[in-house]
Amino acid sequence: MAAHLTGKVYALSDLLCRRDEDFDNLCNVLLKSDLIDLQEMTMKMEELELPAKGILSKLLHTRRVNEISRKIQGSFETANxxxxxxxxxxxxxxxxxxxxxxxxxxxxxxxxxxxxxxxxxxxxxxxxxxxxxxxxxxxxxxxxxxxxxxxxxxxxxxxxxxxxxxxxxxxxxxxxxxxxxxxxxxxxxxxxxxxxxxxxxxxxxxxxxxxxxxxxxxxxxxxxxxxxxxxxxxxxxxxxxxxxxxxxxxxxxxxxxxxxxxxxxxxxxxx
Incomplete structure (x- = not known):
């Protein structure tokens, strides 16, 4: 499992660092991904000191803020x-x-x-x-x-x-x-x-x-x-x-x- 995750973040770091025409689409996919998966990948990328660790950390922060905002809206709309x-x-x-x-x-x-x-x-x-x-x-x-x-x-x-x-x-x-x-x-x-x-x-x-x-x-x-x-x-x-x-x-x-x-x-x- 650990080896699979390592390989996954190496590949992801490479894709993020290219910043090619698919960069925005890739970021959007990550923003919609499972929060726990994104946290694990971010921690692994930081542990391995990969070049794209800053990009993924920023995406994780964005994902967290968006998630909390949605939860606030949900709690407000279903008031109890x-x-x-x-x-x-x-x-x-x-x-x-x-x-x-x-x-x-x-x-x-x-x-x-x-x-x-x-x-x-x-x-x-x-x-x-x-x-x-x-x-x-x-x-x-x-x-x-x-x-x-x-x-x-x-x-x-x-x-x-x-x-x-x-x-x-x-x-x-x-x-x-x-x-x-x-x-x-x-x-x-x-x-x-x-x-x-x-x-x-x-x-x-x-x-x-x-x-x-x-x-x-x-x-x-x-x-x-x-x-x-x-x-x-x-x-x-x-x-x-x-x-x-x-x-x-x-x-x-x-x-x-x-x-x-x-x-x-x-x-x-x-x-």
Whole structure:
């Protein structure tokens, strides 16, 4: 089997290095091939230090990004109770180029156990007051990563809010996102009928007053309008995360992921 694979990658390297009139067709075939087969061939080509190893590595990266994009679209189109978590994990795979589903699920389960069976708001506050966006680099895609957030307790406001919404849904508490210009916070639909606003990314999960919200939007060059405070659903949270990634990858000239992010945003918006 190993000898067969070696012969196969030698032949493939030779074909790729020719860059003749069949080069584009060959690349298209590889992009549609089985992902595991492509991974094995890439590893073998790198092990043998063959001339076309860079070409195949790039094709593998393209294949992975395309595969993740398709999975995100599939999860979004067949929405169910677990779709929000599933899409967050797939977005994480797109960010980190690595499937860390088991570690993410384990981290979420640990927080769920820490919250207890029927947590109050104070229980949520106690668990999440250690999370923060303080001092993070907003130009790093990893700060939109759920895995990175669970590991470091630091990330962009929107990914912290996403984690709160995910766990609140499991515990029957009504937390929603609030898509402010330049910033993302939470709204809680309280039993007394009042909507309260919180910033869980500011070390403490403290309630934010209307005056503070006005200052926050002014900081980003906007006047606070009532409609800005309307709670938004899970789709809007996912779009906000993808918009952040779109902006970051555009600046980093990550053209493949930039295009993928743009397509995912359009799909989520129904464009």
């Amino acid at each position: 109770e677990d779709s929000f978590e599933s899409i967050l994990i797939l977005i994480d795979t797109l960010i980190c180029n690595k499937d860390q589903q088991s570690a993410i699920k384990k981290g979420i389960k640990a927080l769920e156990l820490e919250l207890g069976e029927n947590p109050s708001f104070e229980d949520f506050k106690t668990v999440f007051e250690k999370f923060s966006a303080k001092g993070i680099n907003y130009q790093l895609a990893t700060n939109c990563s759920l895995f990175n957030l669970l590991k470091t307790q630091q990330g962009m406001p929107v990914i912290i809010c996403a984690l709160v919404v995910l766990l609140a849904k499991r515990k029957k508490l009504k937390f929603f996102g609030v898509n402010l210009p330049g910033y993302f916070i939470l709204a809680q639909d309280c039993t007394d009928g009042i909507i309260r606003y919180y910033d869980p990314s500011n070390e403490g999960f403290n309630e934010v007053s209307k005056s503070e919200l006005r200052q926050l939007t002014n900081h980003y060059g906007y006047d606070l309008q009532d409609e800005m405070l309307d709670p938004v659903g899970e789709t809007d949270i996912l779009i906000r995360i993808m918009n952040n990634l779109y902006r970051i990858w555009a600046k980093q000239s990550s053209s493949l992921k930039f295009r993928a992010a743009g397509s995912i945003i359009q799909m989520m918006k129904g464009v």
